[in-house]
Amino acid sequence: MEAMLTNPLAVLILAHADDKLLLGHVQSDWTGLGPLLEEDIAASAMAQDDLSHALILYQFLGERYELDSDVIAFEREPVDYMCCDLVTKPDEFDWAEAVVKRWLIAEFTGMGIDRLSAIEDKELAARCNRIKPEQALQIKHLQAWIKRLGTAGPESQERIQAALDRLSGLAGMLFEVPGQRLPVNDDFCCGRDEMFKAWDASIQETLSQSNLKASFALPERSLIGGRRGTHASHFHDQFDELTEVRRVSPGASW
Amino acid sequence: MSGAANPVKPLEQTGHEDPDKLAEFEQHIANGGLIEPGDWMPDAYRMGMLGMAEHHANSEIIGALPEGEWITRAPSMRRKLALTAKVQDEVGHGQMLYRVSQELGKSRDDMLRDLVMGKTKYHNCFNYPAPTWGDIAMIQWLIDGAAIMNQKTLADGAYGPYVRTMNRINMEEAFHFKSGEDMVLTLMSGTKSQKNMCQDAFDRWWPVSLMFFGPADKPDAENKPAMKWRMKVEKNDSLRQRFVDRFAPAAMDLGLIINIVTKNEQGLVTSASPDEELVLNEETGNWSFTDPDWDEFWRVIRGNGPCNAHRLSLRRFSYEQGAWVRRAIGSGTTSLPPAA
Amino acid sequence: MSKIRERQFDHESELTAPTPDTEHWIIYTQKKPEAPFKWAGSLNAPDLELAMQFAGEHYGLDEACVAFVVHHADQATDGPCGIEPLEPGNANGTDGPSWSVFTLPRRGGNLQQAGTINAADAETALARATTTFADGKFHQVRVVPSDQLFLCTGESTLIWRLHDMxxxxxxxxxxxxxxxxxxxxxxxxxxxxxxxxxxxxx
Known part of the structure; x- marks a missing residue:
């Protein structure tokens, strides 16, 4: 475990995997409660994609570091989870907030997976290539929903805009340098500025077609949040739920 | 999940139907024929099928709630994925069965509204709590196992659109049941606290499973429209017996004790002692067993079960919380101000 | 338990205003290349874009699926469903636009794609489809204008997933x-x- 948590590449992978795990965790909770049955089903399929992507990445790390993928997923100390605070922010079953959040994260993850697959590691690239088309589908659907809801009349537009206003301040922390055990100036997380610019441009393009506005800022490198183990209280709530059953009988097979 | 426990309301032939057409219809069904939407059918049949499909659809989307509570707590990546997919399937079954009902003449919105306002019913078993992970294993093994038995008979019914849909649904029930069986086997091969969790959940769900098929049919059920028209093809007691014959020995082999229990208002077990009636009749191959508490069944079906109010309340929250999205995508309604 | 699901709601006595049903769409899926498209189910969606998305995310993931087609329910014209299999008629001709033909192999079964014919209107299309395709093995014909049948293939938009399902x-x-x-x-x-x-x- 220690070797994985101090390896810069593993840390970068964990940041994406943990985003996917906790995002899938929060989004799968909507199953059965969505705003219309057809979209309930579709959104649940995407939550399963997210959880599956987390699993693919945990399995990759598990093979490399001889760890069980469930142990990586469920049994680290909270400080060693590297998801950003945006993913665990409760949406209170507000569909506007859920869609905006999923979209902001999906666009980031799409770029992040591209970056991971460009690293010279054939095995990692193969895993990423299984994720990429599913991620692209997710981005396409979410962009379509943002455009649809942003242009569907004042009630809908106001709700989506309000969700954007609530989330835009947190969104920059998607780009936080991950891994509390690594130096914050570690340059392995290369291209942070460029990636933020590309992400912002893509987001702004969709916003401009959706009757919506938001501005985002790249936080200082030194700013510490969830990716460096300093999680918001909502992460700890989600983590308690995530691990509740496993804690009944630690080490058991489930 | 659940083909309903005898949801077919007593149907009265209204007498206004053309007797020749009715005779032809009944002969076609008696010959094993199926009914397709363009065929002539008695009004009572159409209303009966609508009531049955609507009840079934309601059961699917309410049935998504107790298990949905555990998606965030599932103890491994695979279980988390499986439970999400399972609950998603229930929503999908609900969607398909609402479509069958819509084609029989009632809008989905009306059905959802009637459901959350308590004007229509859903399967009684979802009014019981699922307080541990063991309950998730038991729901998928016992309740989905019972549902498969029931729905296999529903797929032998006479109404084409329902039969088609049931065949698709049963394909997915196979996954639900196997996944539940895998969970039960895993818990019963596990640690002491896992076994205890499993036994406690079994105590809660065994009596609910016995009630699943509904109370005994009236003696002349074969001659009443529901069976004569093949809306249902097997009597409740007969399905219940097959269920016990299959699951009682399996449970005992797993190391589970089949108890008679008493429950409190929250649906939690307050006392349990082994069912002394549980004996195999070697001649018939049938197991005898203690009947479940039918007073409790009627109390719960009338709305006074442990979770009736909570299930409907959460379902209503979902309906109201999502209304703006439906308004936004619905044609021509988006410019209206929000409902006051 | 997840916190929202635990909440005790304090509902108003009046239910929120009705939200009428959206349009009705019918979906047929293809399990493997060259296999016929078979009825999978139907759904509600306000327009084609969402109908296609919902179809893929539900019926496209229920069982193996390499492609699916969707049409608005109102675009289908169904002939009568015979107790006995249909006999070919004698309606012939090749004029008019293209119609896609679906046939029902047995009552209670699933419609499946048979091919296409040309006809000026739905009634003629049904008659010609029966002549062309009736082989004593099916009970009903459905025709849909071919230009109202919308195809999604796994090559153009991901349907079946790449992760382990x-x-x-x-x-x-x-x-x-x-x-x-x-x-x-x-x-x-x-x-x-x-x-x-x-x-x-x-």
Whole structure:
């Protein structure tokens, strides 16, 4: 475990995997409660994609570091989870907030997976290539929903805009340098500025077609949040739920 | 999940139907024929099928709630994925069965509204709590196992659109049941606290499973429209017996004790002692067993079960919380101000 | 329990205003290349874009699927459903636009794609489709204008997923379940018990 948590590449992978795990965790909770049955089903399929992507990445790390993928997923100390605070922010079953959040994260993850697959590691690239088309589908659907809801009349537009206003301040922390055990100036997380610019441009393009506005800022490198183990209280709530059953009988097979 | 426990309301032939057409219809069904939407059918049949499909659809989307509570707590990546997919399937079954009902003449919105306002019913078993992970294993093994038995008979019914849909649904029930069986086997091969969790959940769900098929049919059920028209093809007691014959020995082999229990208002077990009636009749191959508490069944079906109010309340929250999205995508309604 | 699901709601006495149903769409899926498209189900969506998305995310993931087609329910014209299989008629001709033909192999079965014919209107299309395709093996014909039938293939838009989906199918559990049972029960009683499974799906 220690070797994985101090390896810069593993840390970068964990940041994406943990985003996917906790995002899938929060989004799968909507199953059965969505705003219309057809979209309930579709959104649940995407939550399963997210959880599956987390699993693919945990399995990759598990093979490399001889760890069980469930142990990586469920049994680290909270400080060693590297998801950003945006993913665990409760949406209170507000569909506007859920869609905006999923979209902001999906666009980031799409770029992040591209970056991971460009690293010279054939095995990692193969895993990423299984994720990429599913991620692209997710981005396409979410962009379509943002455009649809942003242009569907004042009630809908106001709700989506309000969700954007609530989330835009947190969104920059998607780009936080991950891994509390690594130096914050570690340059392995290369291209942070460029990636933020590309992400912002893509987001702004969709916003401009959706009757919506938001501005985002790249936080200082030194700013510490969830990716460096300093999680918001909502992460700890989600983590308690995530691990509740496993804690009944630690080490058991489930 | 659940083909309903005898949801077919007593149907009265209204007498206004053309007797020749009715005779032809009944002969076609008696010959094993199926009914397709363009065929002539008695009004009572159409209303009966609508009531049955609507009840079934309601059961699917309410049935998504107790298990949905555990998606965030599932103890491994695979279980988390499986439970999400399972609950998603229930929503999908609900969607398909609402479509069958819509084609029989009632809008989905009306059905959802009637459901959350308590004007229509859903399967009684979802009014019981699922307080541990063991309950998730038991729901998928016992309740989905019972549902498969029931729905296999529903797929032998006479109404084409329902039969088609049931065949698709049963394909997915196979996954639900196997996944539940895998969970039960895993818990019963596990640690002491896992076994205890499993036994406690079994105590809660065994009596609910016995009630699943509904109370005994009236003696002349074969001659009443529901069976004569093949809306249902097997009597409740007969399905219940097959269920016990299959699951009682399996449970005992797993190391589970089949108890008679008493429950409190929250649906939690307050006392349990082994069912002394549980004996195999070697001649018939049938197991005898203690009947479940039918007073409790009627109390719960009338709305006074442990979770009736909570299930409907959460379902209503979902309906109201999502209304703006439906308004936004619905044609021509988006410019209206929000409902006051 | 997830916190929202635990909440005690304080609902108003009046339910929020109705939200009328959206349009009705019908979906047929294709399990493997060259196989016929078969009826999978139907759904509600306000427009084609969402109908296609919902179709893929539901019916496209229920069982193996390489492509699906969708049409608005109002675009279908169904002929009468015979108790006996239909006989070919004698309506011939090749004029008019293209119609896609679906046939019902048995009552209670699933419509499946048969081919296309040309006709000026739906009634003629039904008659010509019956002549062309009736082979004593199906009970009903449906025709849909070919330009109202919308195709999605896995090549243009991802349908079936690349990640391991074993977790959502019975076959993903069968082996493990059998192994666990046979540690507890003898083979004969396990096989007896298994009889009530839906065999073709395990």
């Amino acid at each position: 074993d977790y959502k199918f019975a076959k993903g559990y069968s082996k493990g379940v059998r192994a666990k049972w046979t540690r507890i029960r003898d083979k004969q009683s396990y096989e007896e018990y298994r009889k009530e499974d839906i065999h073709k799906h395990f």
